[in-house]
Amino acid sequence: MLREAADLDIDAEPGKTIGRRHGALFVERYLPGLSSTRGARELLVWLRSRGAQLVVATSAGEKEMRACLRTAGVEDLIDVFTSSDDASETKPDPDILGAALRKSGRSADESVMIGDTPYDCEAARRIGVAAIGLRSGGWHSGDLGCEAVFDDPADLLANYRSSPLRRLDDVAEAVPSRASSDAVEAG
Numbered sequence: 771m772l773r774e775a776a777d778l779d780i781d782a783e784p785g786k787t788i789g790r791r792h793g794a795l796f797v798e799r800y801l802p803g804l805s806s807t808r809g810a811r812e813l814l815v816w817l818r819s820r821g822a823q824l825v826v827a828t829s830a831g832e833k834e835m836r837a838c839l840r841t842a843g844v845e846d847l848i849d850v851f852t853s854s855d856d857a858s859e860t861k862p863d864p865d866i867l868g869a870a871l872r873k874s875g876r877s878a879d880e881s882v883m884i885g886d887t888p889y890d891c892e893a894a895r896r897i898g899v900a901a902i903g904l905r906s907g908g909w910h911s912g913d914l915g916c917e918a919v920f921d922d923p924a925d926l927l928a929n930y931r932s933s934p935l936r937r938l939d940d941v942a943e944a945v946p947s948r949a950s951s952d953a954v955e956a957g
Contacts (some may be wrong), residue, residue, distance in 0.1 A: 805841070812923070817938070827852045829854050864893040867897045886905075888915050903915070905921050907917060917935040
């Protein structure tokens, strides 16, 4: 939002300094009051049961990312972690998603991005990854710009067949062990 509100490049100074301070303030002041989004753990457990490799690709720094995942109670479910520390550009640039794909060993066409901002969906679109949007990030469906949009993780789990996750049905039937499909969770 810094890019839009102040016309500052968040990947160069002074945007980088402001971004670091934002991350520190978030961890100190706001993270303690946050709780997990409805259905988050259940969705990730279900994805793992279908053989999905769970990858986080976030514009947050490593420390902020880990703190958020611990607060949400899902850090133990994630297979691969990527943060702004792994990329030179932040979303909507797809650099972080590229890092996530490289670290996971997966291709864009076998991956799905679940995000809660228009930046997540744009980054996924730019790199060729199917994108699912969640309104739990505070954005309206039309603003997200994703292939499929749901209220929150619980809504997505209940209605996954109307999303790109429907391909997990085919993969789970064909390969009873670890499937070749990724779910890339972004924050």
